Structure formats: structure tokens, C-alpha cells
Amino acid sequence: EIVLTQSPGTLSLSPGERATLSCRASQSVGSNYLAWYQQKPGQAPRLLIYGASSRATGIPDRFSGRGSGTDFTLTINRLEPEDFAVYYCQHYGTSPFTFGPGTKVDIK
């Protein structure tokens, strides 16, 4: 089972700033099968990024993902008020499909 670690646990930023979130896997993620989700309080998660760097349908281009192997990054350029939320990375492709513990992006 691939274990995902996310850092930092909490990121305190102001609107307009850039957020850089990290996800590290305990072993190499095959075919870059790494996704990112956003979750707001009381809501279901929303798919942002799949294949490590492909944006899902309807996701603004201020969200970008990169990485390979065991190290992945989600960048949010110019934070909008609606971007303050919890972000999870997820390994997929081979079950069990594991999630990281999440990074909370809150308003400074």
C-alpha cells in the first residue's frame, strides 16, 4: 500500500498569494497516477488534478500540478477567496487507492 504524506498541515496565506502544497509517496507512483482534490466544509471533495498535472473539467488555470515518482506539488496561483479549503492528494491506478492526510489552506 502506498502511503501519502502531505505538507504543510496548514498553510496560512492571504488572497492573491501563491500556495504551494506538497505530497510525498512512500514508493514510486506508477504512471503518475496522482490526483488532487479540494474539499470545503460540509461539501464533498472536488477533483482538481489527475495524472499529476492534468486539470479536471472546469478547473481554473490558476491550479497546476507537477511531479513524478514520489514527489508531487499542487500550486494555486493568486489565491481567490473560494480557494481556502482542504486539499487532498490521492494515489490511484492500483487498489487500495490511498489519500494523503490533507493540507488546510486558510486565510491569514
Place this chain on the structure above:
Amino acid sequence: EVQLLESGGGLVQPGGSLRLSCAASGFTFSDYVMSWVRQAPGKGLEWVSAVSASGGGTFYADSVKGRFTISRDDSNSTLFLHMDSLRAEDTAIYYCAKDHWQWLLTGHFDLWGRGTLLTVSS
């Protein structure tokens, strides 16, 4: 409208059973692998189970294997999760989730329901 709507959650005693349902609409349900993902109160996400587009293949997390059974009724576009031998640690919001790609079990999800809460407590 493309959506998933879960139902069936509630309060169950330890050792009890319950069945969750997820009604799908707005897409060709039979073409997609479907999963259940849960989230304990204030905690992160945990994939629970998946069923193949044909229904012939089922997959489970070790934490629920042997206790939970996933199934689907394509004629009614409905996904089920039958849960036996429930434990306190099964307490969570249970989300129904649609796989991103047709036919394939990829395990990442582009459509989620709003969830249904299961509480296991005496």
C-alpha cells in the same frame, strides 16, 4: 443534471448491519466503475470499495473486507453498500463516487454525492 444521491445512513449498534444506496442520474451509470469513499468526523478520506462497470469485479479496503459488500443495479442506476458487523470505527460520512474514465477502474473520482452519515454507537 449529473448527480449522485446517497441514502440509508443512520444510527446502528455495534455488530449491526445497514445498507447504503446511491442513486445516479445524468450519465450512463452502467458504463462506469463506482466506488464508496468514507470520511470519519473531522478526519481525512478513505477509499472503501469499488465495483466494476460490469459488476463482475469488486474491490475492498482491508479495513472492510469480509464485512462490507458492494453491488450495483444498472437497470435502476443505483449503487449499494451492504455493511455487516459494524464497528465504532466505521462511523463516517459515506460518499458515493464515480470513476473518471468510462469502463476502467482507475480509482480517481470526478463526481461525488453529498454523502450519508453512518454512526455506530450503543
